[in-house]
Amino acid sequence: MAIALVTGASRGIGRATAKQLAQEGYTVAVNYQRNGSAAAAVVEAISAQGGKAFAVQADISDERQVMAMFATLDQQGEPLTALVNNAGILFEQCTIENLTAERINQVLTTNVTGYFLCCREAVKRMSHKHGGAGGAIVNVSSAASRLGAPGEYVDYAASKGAVDSLTIGLSMEVAAQGIRVNGVRPGLIYTEIHASGGEPGRVDRVKSALPMQRGGQPEEVAQAIVWLLSEKASYVTGGFLDLAGGK
Ligand code: NAP
Numbered sequence: 091m092a093i094a095l096v097t098g099a100s101r102g103i104g105r106a107t108a109k110q111l112a113q114e115g116y117t118v119a120v121n122y123q124r125n126g127s128a129a130a131a132v133v134e135a136i137s138a139q140g141g142k143a144f145a146v147q148a149d150i151s152d153e154r155q156v157m158a159m160f161a162t163l164d165q166q167g168e169p170l171t172a173l174v175n176n177a178g179i180l181f182e183q184c185t186i187e188n189l190t191a192e193r194i195n196q197v198l199t200t201n202v203t204g205y206f207l208c209c210r211e212a213v214k215r216m217s218h219k220h221g222g223a224g225g226a227i228v229n230v231s232s233a234a235s236r237l238g239a240p241g242e243y244v245d246y247a248a249s250k251g252a253v254d255s256l257t258i259g260l261s262m263e264v265a266a267q268g269i270r271v272n273g274v275r276p277g278l279i280y281t282e283i284h285a286s287g288g289e290p291g292r293v294d295r296v297k298s299a300l301p302m303q304r305g306g307q308p309e310e311v312a313q314a315i316v317w318l319l320s321e322k323a324s325y326v327t328g329g330f331l332d333l334a335g336g337k
Contacts, residue, residue: 091142092223093163093170094319095119097150097208098177100128102281103230106308107174108132110316112141117168120145121159121177150177150204151196160211171225172319173212175205175253178230180246182288194245201249202256205229209260209271217267224268226319229257230311233277233334243287250275254330261328270327272318277334278305301336 094111098104100122108118109132118136120143122129129145136143144166148159163170178201181193209227216225234243235250254273261271278300284292293305314331317323 091115091117091168092172093117093119093166093168094172094174095121095146095159095163095170095208095212096174096176097121097204098123099132099174100125102283103276103279103308103311104174104176105132106312107176107315108143109136109139109141110309110312111172111174111319112136112139112143114316114320116142116172117166118143119159119163119166121148121150123147123149123177150208151199153207156204156207156211160215164215169223169225170212170215171223173208173225173227174230174315174319175208175227176230177204178232178246178249178283180243180283180287182286183242185241186244189245197243197245197249198252201246202252205253205256209256213260213264213267213269216269217264219267222268226270226323227260227272228315228318229253229271229273230315231257231273231275231330233275233332233337235275237337257330258328265327270318270323272323272326272328273330274311274314274318275330275332275334276306276311277332277337279308279311279333280305281308297335299337300334304335306333306335 094116234247239247
């Protein structure tokens with residue numbers, strides 16, 4: 091079969107996506123940065139259901155670690171045909187007047203540079219131009235790229251704006267090389283990322299402002315990612331699916 095790499099798959103949307111991709115028959119590379127035991131638990135859960143997965147540690151903002159992660163994939167004896175750029179960070183809610191250069195750079199290095207680096211290495215392996223079998227990439231953006239996240243994390247929103255531009259540009263660069271590139275834009279999803287923003291219960295506080303009046307589950311985002319990677323989406327590239335309850 092083939093390998094699907096999911097960055098930030100030790101929890102949240104990445105974990106849900108890894109599990110669903112394993113059910114589709116992929117060998118899933120479960121990337122994580124810090125939480126090795128959580129990543130091992132994802133691998134175990136996939137194996138228990140008869141799927142194939144392995145954990146691979148790398149900080150996606152570090153070019154050497156990204157190169158080492160892809161070198162590990164190269165040794166598996168199966169081609170990489172799917173990449174889910176999912177690992178992302180945000181920090182405590184604050185206004186722009188309280189942002190520091192250090193924080194802005196940290197957000198951009200992970201959420202933007204990290205996505206670029208993984209796209210670059212995936213394209214080198216998937217592209218018909220380099221003898222690859224083709225493939226598909228899904229970049230996990232955010233509704234924040236459209237809404238701006240005022241008073242919370244405009245730095246994060248701007249990083250997701252860059253992810254949208256990367257998705258559009260790369261999709262056109264590699265469309266004739268057998269690679270499709272799409273994005274998903276989740277809204278309010280029940281994961282631990284909101285604790286990083288200083289408000290673990292954020293989804294429940296703001297969900298009534300959504301047309302659907304509820305938060306989303308990671309599995310609902312994963313379903314869209316799996317579809318975009320699949321042959322059922324064979325004529326879709328440079329597209330975005332909003333998974334945001336109507337806002
Ligand atoms: P989460 O629960 O906080 O999980 C983040 C994951 O990313 C963890 O597996 C973490 O691994 C990993 N990670 C963080 N920094 C990394 C790095 N430098 N290198 C490699 N892995 C790293 O987040 P989530 O809510 O599932 O979010 C996943 C994606 O969806 C993000 O891109 C986020 O911006 C986007 N999104 C989420 C929501 C939402 O409401 N939840 C809404 C819109 C968009 P370790 O734990 O091992 O460090």
